[in-house]
Amino acid sequence: MLYSRRNFIRQSVAAGSLLTLPMLPSFAEEKKTKVRIGMIAVGLRGQDHLLELLKRSDVEIVAMADPDKNMMAMAQALVKKYEKKAPAEYTNGPYDYRNLLKRTDIDAVFVCSPWEWHLQHGVDAMEAGKITAMEVCGALKLQDCWDFVNTHEKTKTPIMMLENVCYRRDIMAVLNMVRKDMFGELLHLQGGYEHDLRHVLFTDGQTENEGVDFGEKGFSEARWRTQHYVDRNAELYPTHGLGPVATMIDINRGNRLTRLSSIASKARGLHNYIVKSPKGGPNHPNAKTVFKQGDIVTTQLQCENGETIVLTHDTSLPRPYNLGFRVQGTNGLWQDFHSGEAEAGFIHFADKSPHHEWENPKKYIEEHDHPLWKKYESQSTTSGHGGMDFFVDNAFIECIKRDVEFPLDVYDLATLYAITPLSEKSIAEKGQLQEIPDFTKGLWKTRKRIFGVSGEF
Ligand SMILES: NC(=O)c1ccc[n+]([C@@H]2O[C@H](COP(=O)([O-])OP(=O)(O)OC[C@H]3O[C@@H](n4cnc5c(N)ncnc54)[C@H](O)[C@@H]3O)[C@@H](O)[C@H]2O)c1
Numbered sequence: 326m327l328y329s330r331r332n333f334i335r336q337s338v339a340a341g342s343l344l345t346l347p348m349l350p351s352f353a354e355e356k357k358t359k360v361r362i363g364m365i366a367v368g369l370r371g372q373d374h375l376l377e378l379l380k381r382s383d384v385e386i387v388a389m390a391d392p393d394k395n396m397m398a399m400a401q402a403l404v405k406k407y408e409k410k411a412p413a414e415y416t417n418g419p420y421d422y423r424n425l426l427k428r429t430d431i432d433a434v435f436v437c438s439p440w441e442w443h444l445q446h447g448v449d450a451m452e453a454g455k456i457t458a459m460e461v462c463g464a465l466k467l468q469d470c471w472d473f474v475n476t477h478e479k480t481k482t483p484i485m486m487l488e489n490v491c492y493r494r495d496i497m498a499v500l501n502m503v504r505k506d507m508f509g510e511l512l513h514l515q516g517g518y519e520h521d522l523r524h525v526l527f528t529d530g531q532t533e534n535e536g537v538d539f540g541e542k543g544f545s546e547a548r549w550r551t552q553h554y555v556d557r558n559a560e561l562y563p564t565h566g567l568g569p570v571a572t573m574i575d576i577n578r579g580n581r582l583t584r585l586s587s588i589a590s591k592a593r594g595l596h597n598y599i600v601k602s603p604k605g606g607p608n609h610p611n612a613k614t615v616f617k618q619g620d621i622v623t624t625q626l627q628c629e630n631g632e633t634i635v636l637t638h639d640t641s642l643p644r645p646y647n648l649g650f651r652v653q654g655t656n657g658l659w660q661d662f663h664s665g666e667a668e669a670g671f672i673h674f675a676d677k678s679p680h681h682e683w684e685n686p687k688k689y690i691e692e693h694d695h696p697l698w699k700k701y702e703s704q705s706t707t708s709g710h711g712g713m714d715f716f717v718d719n720a721f722i723e724c725i726k727r728d729v730e731f732p733l734d735v736y737d738l739a740t741l742y743a744i745t746p747l748s749e750k751s752i753a754e755k756g757q758l759q760e761i762p763d764f765t766k767g768l769w770k771t772r773k774r775i776f777g778v779s780g781e782f
Contacts, residue, residue, distance in 0.1 A: 360725050363431040363455065364389040364412070365422045365446050367400035369545050370460055371437035373709045374487075375400055377718040378435075379407040384722060387431050390415035390422035422446065426453035433725055435487075436460060439549040444469045451482040458721045459738060460487050461564040463745025467762070470739035470746075474764050477735040485721050485731035486738040488568035490648065491776065492716035493665045495686070496569045497695035499652055500777055502659075503573045505693070507674060509656030511574055516566030517637030517649045523598045526551040526641070527611075537598070537605035551595075554618035554641065558589050559749035561618065564741045566636045566648055567626075568733070573652060574632050577736045578772045582634075582761045585626045587748035589619025594641030616641075624748050626761075629769075636744070659686060665711050667691055696780045723782040732776040739764040 362378060364371055367389050378384045386404060389412045391397050397416050404411055413428075415421040419442075425431070426449055433456035436446040440462040450457045464470050477484055490496065502508060528536045530544025538544075539551035553561055574580050595616045599605040605612065622638040637649055650661040656675050663669035667690035671683040678684045698705075701715065708715035724731050740761070747759040763769060 358726075359383055359385055360722050361385050361387045361430055361432045363387055363425045363428065363434040364391075364400070365425065365434050365436045365450065366438035366442070367391045368393070368396050368437060371396075371435065372400055372403060373714055374435050374437060374458075374718060375403055377708060377714050378722075379403060379409055381722065383726065385410075386412045388413040388415060388425045388428060390425045392416055392419050392421065423449060426450060426455060431455055433458065433721070439546075440553065441465060441549065444472055447473055447484060448476045451476045451480045451484060454480065454482055456482060456725055457484040458487050458718075459484055461562075461568075462742070463559065463561055463563050464742035465746065467743055467746045470743045470762070470764065473742070474735055474739045483724075483731055484735045484738065485724070486564070486568075486733040486735075486741065487717050487721070488564045488733055488737075488741070489710055489713040489717040490565045491568045491572055491733065492697075492713040492720075493569065493711065494694070494698050494713075495661060495665050495667055495670070495690050496650065497698055497777060498667075498690040498693045499650075499659055500569075500573055501693045501695050502689065503652065503654075504777075507656065507693075508652060508654030508658065509675075511632055511652065511654045513633050513635075513651070513653040514570035514573065515635045515637075515649055515651035516570050517635075517639065518562045518565050519637055519639040519644065519647050519649050521642065521644050521646070522546075522550075522640040523595065523643075526554065526595065527598065527602075535602055535604045537602050537609055537611050539611070554592075554595060554616050555614060556617060557749060558592075558617045558619055558622070558752050559745050560587055560622050560624045560636055560638050561745060562638060562640070563624075563636060563744035563748075566650075567634070567741055567744060568737075569650065570634060570652065571737070571741070572776045574628060574630065575774055576628070577740060577765055577769045578774045579769065580628055580630045580632075581763055581765070581769045582740060583627045583629055584758050584760050585624055585744065585747055585751060586756050586758050587622060587624040587751040588756045589623075589752045590621040592616045592619050592641070594620045594643075598641075619752070622748065622752070624744065624751075626744075695777060697777065697782075700780060720782040727781075730775060732778075732782070736765045736769075736772075 415425045434450045435458045437460045525546050528547045529538040539547045599611050600607050620641050624636040626634040646664050652659045657673050659672045661670040668687040670686045672686040705712035705715035751759045
């Protein structure tokens with residue numbers, strides 16, 4: 326099932342050598358053939374990436390670090406299934422990953438840890454000179470975003486944000502249509518994370534869809550993600566919605582996000598879920614938990630070049646999956662409605678569609694299929710999240726092999742991660758406008774577009 330939990334030529338950029346991949350001694354010797362990987366955190370998402378990497382002949386998994394021995398056993402079982410050499414294990418507590426980072430036989434690391442660990446893992450990896458693939462989330466504090474940028478600029482170690490939804494097939498076809506100017510000048514975009522996560526937020530791993538456990542008794546994201554819903558009220562997961570639309574309007578590459586305002590609805594969904602669950606009920610201790618996170622968080626953003634964006638975070642109510650994309654220009658618009666299927670949505674072009682009528686987008690999505698998808702279709706069919714996991718990992722590996730810049734870099738990471746703490750402040754201040762820092766310090770004016778330009782990655 327498409328969305329089950331299991332289931333980029335160096336551009337001359339204004340920053341010049343600052344942004345190029347460092348020639349690490351160990352890396353330079355082997356750069357065109359093999360990338361030696363260390364995994365930091367091999368929970369469910371880490372295992373998704375591990376699976377993608379195990380399929381490749383140009384990757385060697387050297388070592389894995391995770392204090393959870395069950396997750397480590399699951400990861401080692403995957404390696405065994407692919408008949409690859411068992412990677413070295415680092416399971417001795419939450420800081421054993423630092424011993425993995427000391428190894429000289431690792432070129433790059435994947436970081437797939439809980440949100441509260443991303444900054445520490447990312448900074449330590451860059452300090453150790455390991456090229457970093459960073460899973461997505463939003464920052465805990467605005468300063469975290471500057472720490473990512475400052476560490477990258479100090480160490481020159483590249484870091485890529487693993488925003489897989491940027492590679493969704495319909496999204497890339499729409500990006501293709503945007504770049505062919507079919508929508509005209511873009512004015513307004515929408516996206517979000519509209520995914521009922523209640524069974525993920527409450528599970529002990531045994532009673533999926535019915536459990537109400539989280540924290541110590543929880544499994545996978547229920548161990549840590551749910552606590553964010555207790556402690557915070559914010560656009561908690563901005564990158565899936567914002568990443569794809571940001572590539573369409575060249576954020577940080579000719580355009581930038583300038584300010585935002587967020588509001589949150591009251592919180593009802595998670596409490597109701599606990600009370601109504603057969604494993605919970607009104608007398609269950611978790612029924613007393615007060616969730617701060619509003620069920621629907623709406624964020625409006627402004628861009629330097631005059632576009633507006635609306636982001637929605639909606640993960641604690643009963644609802645079918647839909648990231649709710651809308652891409653609207655002076656000549657037409659596309660709205661998506663489900664999980665990336667070509668036919669699931671609506672499209673209208675002033676110069677092509679019947680007057681005032683919606684069309685099914687399928688024929689346009691298929692006709693304007695992105696060259697990357699045409700090239701890698703067969704390799705990506707069995708890959709996670711409808712194939713997009715292949716593309717995001719392929720980009721990371723191919724860029725390292727070619728010694729070229731990542732399409733989604735540290736500035737994209739900092740900008741998108743910043744939405745979370747800024748939205749949190751805005752909600753706390755009743756929707757007050759918040760300025761979004763320019764993490765590129767002016768370089769956005771001259772940085773060139775990379776995402777989706779190369780036919781290779
Ligand atoms: N892009 C996507 O489609 C997608 C999908 C799912 C999750 N994610 C992201 O991936 C990340 C991980 O999520 P997940 O679902 O795998 O969670 P998970 O709970 O299944 O896995 C997290 C793992 O991190 C380990 N860990 C915790 N502290 C650690 C430390 N100090 N050192 C090493 N390992 C440590 C845990 O033991 C656990 O195994 C999150 O940022 C999440 O938002 C992205």
